[in-house]
Amino acid sequence: MEIQRGSRLRNFHQAKWDEEVIFELSTPGERGIHVPEVETEISDAVGDGLSRIPTAMRRKTPPALPEVGQMRVLKHFLRLSQQTLGADFNVDIGQGTCTIKYNPKINERIAGAPQAMDIHPHQDESTVQGALQVMYELDLFLREISGMDRFSLQPSSGSDAILTMAAIMHKYHEVRGEAATRDELITTIFSHPSDAAAAAVKGYKIITLYADEQGMPDLEALKAALSQRTAGLFITNPEDIGIFNPRIPEFTRMVHEAGGICGYDQANVNGIMGITRAREAAFDLCFFNLHKSFGAPHGCGGPGAGALGATEEMADYLPVPLVGLDGERYYFDYEVPHSIGKVRSFWGAFSVILKAYAWILSMGAEGLKEAARIAVLNNNYLLKKITEIYGATSPYTGGKRRIEQVRYSWQKLYEETGVDTHDVTLRLADFGFHLWQSHHPFVVPQPFTIEPTESYSKDELDEYLDGLRHVVQEARTEPETVKRAPHNSVVHKIDESSFDDPEKWAVTWRAFIKKHGEAAAKIRG
Numbered sequence: 001m002e003i004q005r006g007s008r009l010r011n012f013h014q015a016k017w018d019e020e021v022i023f024e025l026s027t028p029g030e031r032g033i034h035v036p037e038v039e040t041e042i043s044d045a046v047g048d049g050l051s052r053i054p055t056a057m058r059r060k061t062p063p064a065l066p067e068v069g070q071m072r073v074l075k076h077f078l079r080l081s082q083q084t085l086g087a088d089f090n091v092d093i094g095q096g097t098c099t100i101k102y103n104p105k106i107n108e109r110i111a112g113a114p115q116a117m118d119i120h121p122h123q124d125e126s127t128v129q130g131a132l133q134v135m136y137e138l139d140l141f142l143r144e145i146s147g148m149d150r151f152s153l154q155p156s157s158g159s160d161a162i163l164t165m166a167a168i169m170h171k172y173h174e175v176r177g178e179a180a181t182r183d184e185l186i187t188t189i190f191s192h193p194s195d196a197a198a199a200a201v202k203g204y205k206i207i208t209l210y211a212d213e214q215g216m217p218d219l220e221a222l223k224a225a226l227s228q229r230t231a232g233l234f235i236t237n238p239e240d241i242g243i244f245n246p247r248i249p250e251f252t253r254m255v256h257e258a259g260g261i262c263g264y265d266q267a268n269v270n271g272i273m274g275i276t277r278a279r280e281a282a283f284d285l286c287f288f289n290l291h292k293s294f295g296a297p298h299g300c301g302g303p304g305a306g307a308l309g310a311t312e313e314m315a316d317y318l319p320v321p322l323v324g325l326d327g328e329r330y331y332f333d334y335e336v337p338h339s340i341g342k343v344r345s346f347w348g349a350f351s352v353i354l355k356a357y358a359w360i361l362s363m364g365a366e367g368l369k370e371a372a373r374i375a376v377l378n379n380n381y382l383l384k385k386i387t388e389i390y391g392a393t394s395p396y397t398g399g400k401r402r403i404e405q406v407r408y409s410w411q412k413l414y415e416e417t418g419v420d421t422h423d424v425t426l427r428l429a430d431f432g433f434h435l436w437q438s439h440h441p442f443v444v445p446q447p448f449t450i451e452p453t454e455s456y457s458k459d460e461l462d463e464y465l466d467g468l469r470h471v472v473q474e475a476r477t478e479p480e481t482v483k484r485a486p487h488n489s490v491v492h493k494i495d496e497s498s499f500d501d502p503e504k505w506a507v508t509w510r511a512f513i514k515k516h517g518e519a520a521a522k523i524r525g
Contacts, residue, residue, distance in 0.1 A: 289305070
């Protein structure tokens with residue numbers, strides 16, 4: 001179907017290279033650069049660089065790295081770069097639940113400066129006072145934003161922060177002699193799956209609350225779930241369908257009365273930042289993703305940082321070390337009475353911490369609120385426009401507005417055309433767009449989730465809407481065009497039958513070779 005006159009859609013066609021995995025490009029002996037032999041004077045002064053390393057720490061065989069010349073390496077990665085989309089390239093509001101926002105390039109320069117890049121975690125505290133000051137002051141900023149009393153910046157991501165909350169919860173009950181009996185964690189179906197998964201990793205039995213007719217976690221179901229076995233509640237609010245639960249103080253009160261503690265997953269904070277706080281909802285713990293929510297790139301590509309906050313009582317369980325100030329000098333504070341220990345190497349992802357610190361300073365308190373307001377405005381503009389598109393609905397809305405995102409449904413379109421949400425997603429890729437597909441199980445039928453954030457202009461939102469309208473019109477008049485998509489993009493349809501069979505998984509080249517042997521070497525043929 002031709003793009004209609006007046007449409008904002010671009011005539012997009014992505015580069016597509018039949019590019020090998022870099023290990024397939026490897027040729028024995030090929031090098032990007034030949035390093036000269038060490039001069040005798042240097043080796044006499046410092047040794048051979050190997051003998052000082054204990055024998056037990058030396059590899060018996062060299063690492064199996066690809067051997068590729070410089071020109072081929074350059075071509076390889078430039079070709080791959082032409083096959084990607086991202087926040088600096090396209091309108092990616094379809095990455096629902098992930099808060100893809102603009103990342104100020106000045107903050108990237110700051111984090112890439114030698115003063116930040118060249119420090120080492122083993123340096124003496126006296127030589128990294130600036131870095132410790134950034135960490136200390138970011139803790140203070142996050143206390144103000146959340147109402148919590150102290151923050152650890154150690155967790156590597158939001159999921160790592162949830163696992164840290166689960167470890168703190170376990171230690172809290174252990175100190176009280178109740179760890180063996182309090183073995184149930186309550187969460188909700190539209191909270192982030194990591195809220196259940198991380199607690200399960202810690203050994204908790206998971207009780208999941210489903211939504212009532214308004215799309216909010218059912219209060220009566222919570223009452224029925226509470227018992228002497230309740231360890232606590234982990235909940236996302238707003239949840240992943242964009243609904244803010246105004247009854248959350250009732251939830252935390254009831255869990256506290258049952259003897260549990262409450263952890264707030266604030267990965268969806270973008271629409272309420274500076275407007276509501278965890279303390280006023282009586283949470284004991286909360287975390288923020290410094291990536292995505294505070295102006296650093298999304299953590300899926302790494303690195304991420306999950307800043308974990310605690311009330312004064314729960315701060316006694318935070319990972320060590322924290323950063324303290326004795327009046328003149330910043331220092332690592334290990335005096336945390338019931339600390340769970342460490343949850344990652346060293347002190348945290350400093351580059352992400354620094355970007356978040358710079359972003360908060362540049363925004364100021366009012367700027368944070370304005371970002372939240374615009375995110376909500378953008379989202380509700382899309383809510384009105386998308387629900388006017390044939391075949392798109394918004395379950396649970398009931399005429400109400402949403403916060404920062406909405407989980408929509410293509411069920412009506414699917415029933416009338418046979419085009420499903422995966423088909424729409426792949427056809428949108430032909431215009432440089434995408435939709436978030438990670439919704440299994442389909443609690444909302446044929447789901448798609450859109451989160452516009454504050455970074456996008458009305459023109460960009462309208463461009464995305466034109467893409468949705470165009471694909472829906474195709475679904476109604478020439479559905480096979482949509483079902484055969486993509487046509488212009490590098491992405492393609494895949495056989496998903498192996499997704500549930502671990503024996504077929506191979507997430508690295510080495511695992512692929514190990515599982516498939518000689519067949520792997522012939523796969524290009």
